[in-house]
Amino acid sequence: MSSNLSSSPNLNLPALSNNLSKETSPYLLQHAHNPVHWQAWSNEIFTLAQQHNKPILLSIGYAACHWCHVMERESFEQEEVGAYMNAHFINVKVDREERPDVDHIYMDALQAMTGSGGWPLNIFLLPDGKPFYGGTYFPPIKMPQRASWMEVLRGVKEAYENNIDQLQQQANQLTQHIVGTNMVAKNFTQDTNEVIATKDEVALLAQRILQSADTQWGGFGNAPKFPQTFCLQMLLRNYAIHKDDASVVHAIRSIDKMIQGGIYDHVGGGFSRYSTDAQWQAPHFEKMLYDNALLLGILSEAYQITHKEIYRKVIDQTFDFLQRELFNGEGAYYAALDADSEGVEGKFYTWSYEEIKNSIPFDHDFLTTFCTYYQVSKEGNWEHTNILWTQDEIEKGFSEKWVEAKNYLLAQRSLRIRPALDHKIILSWNNLMISALCKCYAALGNENYKNRAIENMHWIENNFMDHSASYLFHANTNGDKKIVAFLDDYASLIKAYIDLQEITGDLSYLHKAKKWVGYVLENFIDEELTFFYYTPKYQTDIIVRKKETYDGAQPSGNAMMCWNLNYLGNIFQQSTWTTQAQKMISLMRKMILQYPSSFAFWGQSFAHMAMDQKELVGVGPHCEDYRKQVLAPFLPFKSIILTPQEEATILSTKGRYSIDNQYYICNNNTCLPPISQLSDILALI
Secondary structure, three states: OOOOOOOOOOOOOOOOOOOHHHOOOHHHHHOOOOOOOOEEOOOHHHHHHHHHOOOEEEEEEOOOOHHHHHHHHHHHOOHHHHHHHHHHOEEEEEEOOOOHHHHHHHHHHHHHHHOOOOOOEEEEEOOOOOEEEEEOOOOOOOEOOEOOHHHHHHHHHHHHHHOHHHHHHHHHHHHHHHHHHOOOHHHHOOOOOOOOOOHHHHHHHHHHHHOOEOOOOOOEOOOOEOOOHHHHHHHHHHHHHHOOHHHHHHHHHHHHHHHHOOOEOOOOOOEOOEEOOOOOOOEEOOEEHHHHHHHHHHHHHHHHHHOOHHHHHHHHHHHHHHHHHOEOOOOOEOOEEOOEEOOEEOOOOOEOHHHHHHHOOOOHHHHHHHHHHOOOOOOOOEOOEEOOOOOOOHHHHHOHHHHHHHHHHHHHHOOOOOOOEEOOEEHHHHHHHHHHHHHHHHHHOOHHHHHHHHHHHHHHHHHOEOOOOOOEEOEEEOOEOOOEOOHHHHHHHHHHHHHHHHHHOOOHHHHHHHHHHHHHHHHOEOOOOOOEOOOOOOOOOOOOOOOOOOOOOOOOHHHHHHHHHHHHHHHOOOHHHHHHHHHHHHHHHHHHHHOHHHOHHHHHHHHHHHHOOEEEEEEOOOOOOOHHHHHOOOOOOEEEEEEOOOOOOOHHHOOOEOOOOOEEEEEOOEEOOOEOOHHHHHHHO
16 A cells, blocks of 8 residues: 555546445445445555545445434435545445454544544545544534534545645554554563462452442443443353352343343344443344344353243244344344334334234233333333333243233234345354354253254355365355455354354364464464454555454454463363463453453453363263253353263373263363262362
């Protein structure tokens, strides 16, 4: 990417046009008929910007984004606005789910400029790709403290033509800031002689997470309120170590309040992305695969601890939603459902009193009780319509007659115009789904969950690898694979293989996990051989290789790789892997301890290292006898290898073959004498 700017545009260049109709991303295709001459992200956009001597307008969003749709209607569909954008900018559209690497870079820049971020992300770049100005949603008419879109465009055009030196200086500073974010972990080193993690520090993590707990409505902080599943998992791990009542009480309270709230779809199952209020009543109605996968995981862990039947029912109903509305029919899952239908947010999911009255063919007394329970009124409980939610006991809404009533509503709802489906199949999100299905199987023992996890992995192996199976792709849309996989794609795949082995005993999954760890170490490792870049070394169309360490709505790739290296290093006796994982935790230690809510998946590796990894090994014809029983309890610090035959490369299985029902508990490369009683096994792990 050259940084040279010519003094004037080349007037002999051919005119541009909107080329998004060639793309497969549903989000990009939504903009394919705008009068804006949108280009897809590629190396060519920088060449175009230099040839035309125009700044790049980069607009990033995703198919289920409500405010992206609003800005499209108000601005990008308007001929006058499109003509101005075409005359003065190279206009580029990016699907943040298809290109998270691009989104990460420019979201960091926006947050450095404004202190906040979000989507749509509209950011202006020099022709070399360096950012100099940006924002999120801009209205068509000026609002208090928010310029109109046309004002922004005119201001940027004038600055580019008259103050290019100042813009270059600002762009260089922002780019250096982005590079500097890769150094965050280095600023928090410790002496290598110190203990990496202790049980008391796990308790400290939980205490600090609980400082922001909403003890009335569950969750953390105020509106908007996100599920924050990793924080809930850390509380459950602290409970597993210390039997801390405060941790488990708040985790269960949070789960229950989400199930009661409108963030949970009481009619069709599944969870929306977040709640716009502190009570979980009014969701942002988009439904994402990764959110539902992560929530299935925490629900499964909560069931393992409490055995509350309501959690089984919510797991089953959420899975039914995923199969009905996001399953591709062959083994994989689509990305998301839109928040909007017919141009109105939540219209598909909300109800008038009359609609409910006419849909449920039960007597008036039941209808009155039903509406009271779900806060339904003739006036509406949200923007003159009704969101089903409750503050009463959850179990009532899942009794037989109530489920029947909601099935009538589901049938009626199916006749409405549906929200748009984002039919991208994203590798990392499907990997999270596989891990979730493994947890569902472990908790509930339902063979269907195990079979669906195996089926999902089979689809991934057949549809995400290149023809030589030497690398992976990030997304598959209608069979089109053109974006190479990122760190979290590989890290979550390795984790999914690990989880699949534990529920099946198929050791080939561990060997596949080991193979991809080697690939990540070769293609993503940083210069200090410790952390990993988000993009592979052979990718060339970005200005900076980022190292992501923050756990956001999904776990960071580095946090997952730390967990993978520690787990597989123990299984395969690869001391360099366990040492690297320990070094990663050591360098992240102060960040984890000071900001545990932002590094809560890291916290799980931290807790593992504080506890040591207990390995249950059983080799022989009876290896399946106890699998369900040892998977069922909440034992987050165990690993399981129950397999019919010894495996030479997995040393803990060597010499362990037994025709009798004998098992071994191994810790730190040392195995205890064999045991055969299930009660003894559970006590030791």
